[in-house]
Amino acid sequence: MSLKNKVAIVTGGNSGIGQAIVLELARQGASIVIDYVVHPEATEKLEQQIAKLGSQCSGVEADVSKVAELQKMVDAAVKTFGRLDIMVNNAGVETRTSVLDTTESQYDRVMAINLKSAFFGTQIAARQMIKQGGGGRIINITSVHEDWPMPGNTAYCLAKGGMRMLTRTAGVELAKHNVLIVGVGPGAVATPINLSTMNDPAKLAQLDAAIPIGRMARPEEIASVVAFLAGDGASYLTATTIFADGGIMQASVGL
Numbered sequence: 477m478s479l480k481n482k483v484a485i486v487t488g489g490n491s492g493i494g495q496a497i498v499l500e501l502a503r504q505g506a507s508i509v510i511d512y513v514v515h516p517e518a519t520e521k522l523e524q525q526i527a528k529l530g531s532q533c534s535g536v537e538a539d540v541s542k543v544a545e546l547q548k549m550v551d552a553a554v555k556t557f558g559r560l561d562i563m564v565n566n567a568g569v570e571t572r573t574s575v576l577d578t579t580e581s582q583y584d585r586v587m588a589i590n591l592k593s594a595f596f597g598t599q600i601a602a603r604q605m606i607k608q609g610g611g612g613r614i615i616n617i618t619s620v621h622e623d624w625p626m627p628g629n630t631a632y633c634l635a636k637g638g639m640r641m642l643t644r645t646a647g648v649e650l651a652k653h654n655v656l657i658v659g660v661g662p663g664a665v666a667t668p669i670n671l672s673t674m675n676d677p678a679k680l681a682q683l684d685a686a687i688p689i690g691r692m693a694r695p696e697e698i699a700s701v702v703a704f705l706a707g708d709g710a711s712y713l714t715a716t717t718i719f720a721d722g723g724i725m726q727a728s729v730g731l
């Protein structure tokens with residue numbers, strides 16, 4: 477229960493990596509606020525699961541690409557649980573479209589949900605952490621693709637690359653307030669975002685072969701890194717990214 481009495485927000489917390497993060501933070505004793513746009517029922521189910529773990533979770537209807545709605549989440553955390561200690565900017569989407577075909581609305585959506593929400597999530601959470609005193613943790617869920625090109629997914633790489641510099645720059649700027657900012661860069665994780673690969677045995681075999689550990693990550697293997705970063709053991713980490721990628725970024729066939 478290393479996060480007992482801590483209050484966290486996890487954007488995009490009701491599916492994929494976000495859901496695993498919510499469950500792990502709850503297991504460690506944190507109270508959590510998550511957003512929902514289209515699936516209040518997924519949020520309710522999660523709230524019940526968390527109650528069974530002895531923690532609390534509150535769902536807020538919010539579109540995290542809108543600044544006022546991020547503010548609404550922070551206000552809800554303060555109103556319901558009294559404070560905010562941990563902000564996880566996790567919400568993310570990708571289009572897997574070529575730079576030649578990506579439309580303006582696809583581009584805007586990818587940038588708004590991945591990058592704009594992380595920028596303003598950082599701003600609004602940090603303001604609250606500074607106001608209440610004592611600092612806090614901001615964890616940005618980026619990707620190996622904050623640094624590593626993914627052809628056919630350029631807008632996503634751009635947004636994740638922006639999150640890399642958000643983590644570094646805001647991390648430097650806010651360290652004096654003890655607001656520590658770290659990115660977590662997953663490789664391929666078995667979540668809905670990767671369903672098309674998971675449903676194609678040839679593609680999946682090719683992906684597994686490219687990963688030194690030999691398989692995709694389970695969402696819980698990313699969540700455990702986030703829980704560590706939210707806890708006391710990570711008090712000297714800021715302005716950097718931890719890659720939990722099974723070694724994929726360093727993979728080499730040795731030729």
Ligand code: BGC
Pocket residue numbers: 570618619620621626662663664665669670
């Ligand atoms: C992307 C996935 C991709 C994985 C590994 C993730 O950030 O969302 O589509 O499979 O990186 O390349």
